[in-house]
Amino acid sequence: MENILSIKNLDITFRTNAGLIHALRGVNIDLPRGKTVALVGESGSGKSVTMKAVTGLLDDNSIINSGNIFYQDTDLLKLTKRELRQTINGRQIAMIFQDPMTSLDPTMTIGEQIMEGMLLHTKISKVDARKKAINLLAMVGINEPRSRMKSYPHQLSGGMRQRVVIAIALSCEPKILICDEPTTALDVTVQARILDLIKDIQSKMGLSVIYITHDLGVVAKVADFVNVMYAGKIIEFGTAEEIFYDPRHPYTWGLLSAMPDLETDDDRLYSIPGSPPNLLHEPKGDAFAARNKFAMKIDLKAEPPTFKITDTHGAATWLLHPDAPKIEMPAELRLRLARARKAANYD
Amino acid sequence: MIEPLLKVRNLRQHFKISRSFTVKAVNGVSFDIYPGETFGLVGESGSGKTTIGRSIIRLYDPTDGEIIFNGKKISGDLDRPTDKMLRQNMQMIFQDPMSSLNPRKKIGDIIGEGLDIHKLYSNVKERNEIIGEILKKVGLSPAHAERYPQQFSGGQRQRVGIARALVMNPKLIIADECISALDVSIQAQVVNLMKDIQAETKCAYLFIAHDLSMVKYISDRIGVLHKGWLVETGTTRDIFSNPVHPYTKSLLSAVPIPNPKIERHRQLIPYNSAEADYERCTLRQVSDTHYVLTDVA
Numbered sequence: 001m002e003n004i005l006s007i008k009n010l011d012i013t014f015r016t017n018a019g020l021i022h023a024l025r026g027v028n029i030d031l032p033r034g035k036t037v038a039l040v041g042e043s044g045s046g047k048s049v050t051m052k053a054v055t056g057l058l059d060d061n062s063i064i065n066s067g068n069i070f071y072q073d074t075d076l077l078k079l080t081k082r083e084l085r086q087t088i089n090g091r092q093i094a095m096i097f098q099d100p101m102t103s104l105d106p107t108m109t110i111g112e113q114i115m116e117g118m119l120l121h122t123k124i125s126k127v128d129a130r131k132k133a134i135n136l137l138a139m140v141g142i143n144e145p146r147s148r149m150k151s152y153p154h155q156l157s158g159g160m161r162q163r164v165v166i167a168i169a170l171s172c173e174p175k176i177l178i179c180d181e182p183t184t185a186l187d188v189t190v191q192a193r194i195l196d197l198i199k200d201i202q203s204k205m206g207l208s209v210i211y212i213t214h215d216l217g218v219v220a221k222v223a224d225f226v227n228v229m230y231a232g233k234i235i236e237f238g239t240a241e242e243i244f245y246d247p248r249h250p251y252t253w254g255l256l257s258a259m260p261d262l263e264t265d266d267d268r269l270y271s272i273p274g275s276p277p278n279l280l281h282e283p284k285g286d287a288f289a290a291r292n293k294f295a296m297k298i299d300l301k302a303e304p305p306t307f308k309i310t311d312t313h314g315a316a317t318w319l320l321h322p323d324a325p326k327i328e329m330p331a332e333l334r335l336r337l338a339r340a341r342k343a344a345n346y347d
Numbered sequence: 348m349i350e351p352l353l354k355v356r357n358l359r360q361h362f363k364i365s366r367s368f369t370v371k372a373v374n375g376v377s378f379d380i381y382p383g384e385t386f387g388l389v390g391e392s393g394s395g396k397t398t399i400g401r402s403i404i405r406l407y408d409p410t411d412g413e414i415i416f417n418g419k420k421i422s423g424d425l426d427r428p429t430d431k432m433l434r435q436n437m438q439m440i441f442q443d444p445m446s447s448l449n450p451r452k453k454i455g456d457i458i459g460e461g462l463d464i465h466k467l468y469s470n471v472k473e474r475n476e477i478i479g480e481i482l483k484k485v486g487l488s489p490a491h492a493e494r495y496p497q498q499f500s501g502g503q504r505q506r507v508g509i510a511r512a513l514v515m516n517p518k519l520i521i522a523d524e525c526i527s528a529l530d531v532s533i534q535a536q537v538v539n540l541m542k543d544i545q546a547e548t549k550c551a552y553l554f555i556a557h558d559l560s561m562v563k564y565i566s567d568r569i570g571v572l573h574k575g576w577l578v579e580t581g582t583t584r585d586i587f588s589n590p591v592h593p594y595t596k597s598l599l600s601a602v603p604i605p606n607p608k609i610e611r612h613r614q615l616i617p618y619n620s621a622e623a624d625y626e627r628c629t630l631r632q633v634s635d636t637h638y639v640l641t642d643v644a
Contacts, residue, residue: 042530158392187391187557188601192615214531217560217603220610240607258535260564261605262587268542269564271535275500344608 003070004208005031005054005093005176010067012049012058021279023049025232027067030225031176031208038211038219038240040255041229044276047212050229051178053077055095056084071176090121094174098181100161104153110137110164111149114171121172136167141197159190163197170201177202180212195221216259220244225312228252231277231287234306238313245341247329248315250292257333270330286318294319294327350418351379352518352551353403358412358422360395360402372398374575374625375412380519385545385552387566387583389559389598395575396555400521403553404437417518435465438512442524444504448496454507455492458482461515477514485510485540502533506540513544521553526561538565559602563587568636571595576625581637591639594618 012024024046031037039047052058054069054076069076071092076084097103105113114133118124124132130149137145140163153161162182169177179198183191199222202209211222219226219240226243228236228251236249247253257270274291277283286292289299298318307320319327328334340346360373373395380386388396402409405421414422417436419429438461441447448457455478461467468474479489485506496504505525512520522541526534538561545552556562562569563583570580571594579592590596597618604610628640 042532188559188603189391189597189615189618192601192603196615215603216531216605217610220605220607221603221613223607244605244607255531256605258532259605260560262560262563262599262602269535269539271539272532273536275502275533276530340606344606346608 001032001035003030004033004072005029005210006068006070007050007054008068008070010050010053010069011065012053012067013063013065014059015061015063016280019280022282023062023232023279024053027229027232027234029227029234029237031210032225033208034202034206035224036202036209036211036222037225037227038213038223039227039229040213040216040219042214042276044279045229046232047229048180051095051180051210051212055089055093055178056081090117090172090174092174093176093178094169094172095178095180096162096165096169096182099185100158100165101185103165104161106153109150109152110156114149114164114168117168117171133167133171136170137164139170139201140164140167141193142167158186159194162186162190162194166194166198166201170205173205174207176208176210178210178212181214182211183218184213184215191218198222216244216255228255231283232279233287233316235288235317236315238309241346242310242313245337245344245346246313247337248309248313248320249317250294250319250329251288252315253329253333254291257330257336261336270332286316288317296324349381352382352417353380353553354413354415355379355399355403356413356415358399358402358414359410360398360407361410372575373402376570376572376575376577377412377630378570378577378580380551380553382518383545383549383551384567385554385565387562387569388553388555388572389557389562389569390572391557391598393574394572396557396572397523398575399572400439400523400553400555404439404521405433431465435461435515436518438515438517438520440505440508440512440520440522440525443528444501444508445528447508448504450496452495453492454482454494454496454499457496457507458492458511458514461511465515467515481510481514484513484544486536501529502536505529505533505537509537509540509544513548513550516548517550519551519553521555523555524557527556527558534561541565559598571598573623574620574625576628576640577630578625578640579638581633585634585637589633589637591633591637592641594620594623 007027007029010024010027014021014023027050041047064077111133114136115129118129134145137148142148142163183194213219223240226240227234230251236252247256254272258272260269272291277287285301286299286304289295296318304316304318306314306316308314318324356377358373358376362370362372364370376399390396401407403414409422421433458478459474462474478492482489482491487506526537554565566583568582569586570577573594579595590599597616600616628642630638631641632638
């Protein structure tokens with residue numbers, strides 16, 4: 001499988017008043033052409049920073065210590081912000097932000113906002129841009145697109161606004177779409193419709209999509225591949241089936257058990273104790289050790305390497321070391337996974 | 348038969364925006380909450396769930412209808428003793444732990460404000476002891492009373508919000524989307540804490556949320572709201588295993604399931620809300636505990 005985007009060993013530090021924050025500690029992500037990759041993690045785990053590095057939106061106080069981001073054959077980190085803006089952003093890689101309430105300009109009509117990127121990035125006349133904008137609005141499912149062109153963002157509902165944001169992202173026919181929590185601010189019924197819309201457009205335009213989210217339900221719906229992030233590292237990666245039916249990292253176990261599904265009837269929800277580490281003080285050993293009830297002595301001393309489970313599945317935990325004691329995942333989760341596998345007819 | 352702790356009858360809450368335009372946020376909603384139980388209220392944004400919570404605790408003046416709490420009528424004009432009873436026995440936890448705590452006050456003073464107003468202690472030492480106890484109960488330490496809100500993480504702040512509600516020893520706590528701003532692993536911690544506290548103090552919750560799987564987990568009974576109407580109420584089992592109203596079915600079909608092979612092919616059950624004319628509908632009983640809003644015709 002050919003990767004359209006490949007992030008290699010990305011390592012980023014932020015300079016702040018409080019000191020240096022080591023936000024990304026060697027991140028590797030591959031995006032195969034035409035597929036959907038999800039990046040899952042809690043706030044502060046580094047998911048958004050990774051994507052900001054791809055689009056060149058990192059703040060000025062960031063230091064890129066090492067790493068490459070290959071888009072086809074170009075290393076995006078070698079380009080200046082200006083080159084990135086002129087050749088990559090919008091035309092090759094486009095982004096949808098979390099909050100449709102704040103990512104649109106309240107003083108511009110939505111028509112102007114959709115045309116803005118086209119006029120800036122491509123050689124197109126205003127008349128053609130207008131036609132294209134109307135087509136885009138129709139494609140994202142907005143009724144009466146011609147009259148809607150003159151609307152202002154405040155005249156639209158949250159779901160409609162997110163559709164407009166998607167239309168803007170698609171205006172220059174990008175190859176990669178990055179969705180940063182595209183539906184967190186929306187209701188479940190609207191969320192389902194927006195996710196279906198993105199899927200539909202993806203197959204029509206042959207897009208490769210990256211989802212940043214903390215909602216595992218959304219991940220199950222859209223993703224082909226999943227990367228679980230914790231404290232600036234990918235701690236487990238695999239196909240969606242491997243992550244949901246056969247997770248190996250205790251943090252992934254915790255995430256899956258902390259989310260009640262509609263079928264569980266447990267009295268008590270499993271919760272991961274404590275809170276994510278502050279990367280101002282870099283953790284020694286495994287960053288998750290302090291919250292991990294399966295932690296061993298070695299977890300406090302040395303950082304676990306990534307152990308390969310299959311060609312597509314890997315996890316960074318000492319539990320997978322050949323010498324490690326055999327540890328079973330919590331019983332409730334094991335039952336839940338068995339039920340899920342059975343429902344899905346997964347061997 | 349146990350008397351309900353809270354009886355809401357035909358609650359209407361309208362907001363007059365201009366001479367010709369009124370927002371009808373809540374339209375004739377009725378439900379009961381029994382002592383020590385959790386009643387979940389779900390619905391989309393704009394369905395009126397937050398408004399109901401705020402009308403009950405009298406942050407708004409209800410337009411019409413009757414609210415009876417603890418045997419006293421709390422809708423309409425409140426007299427002094429009823430107001431005092433209401434403020435002591437009903438408390439609220441807000442959605443956003445970042446903006447619901449006064450950044451200029453110490454945690455101890457935020458929690459102690461209700462005690463100060465109702466003069467529930469005899470000396471400062473006793474006050475500080477009560478605050479220290481409550482902080483311990485929500486998983487913080489008494490030393491935290493001297494700190495300011497910005498020194499805490501989101502999950503810890505929400506614990507302070509819970510402590511502030513608990514310190515009055517209320518009979519009913521209205522939790523308005525109190526976990527939606529938190530991370531998944533922290534959500535589970537806070538929900539477990541709320542369950543533990545309920546087991547200990549026997550307080551009742553009105554749990555307002557849009558996350559159906561969390562509501563299912565914490566609630567004994569659930570009410571589904573749509574456009575200001577309560578379209579279905581029942582026990583958690585009634586709603587989830589035997590949904591009757593088409594809107595409830597549509598809502599349930601939209602909740603993502605963490606199971607990729609199934610979720611990828613699941614279809615949303617559509618619901619055309621334009622067709623529904625709730626004005627003509629009445630609540631019909633399906634079983635002992637289960638009611639649905641249906642067309643009479």
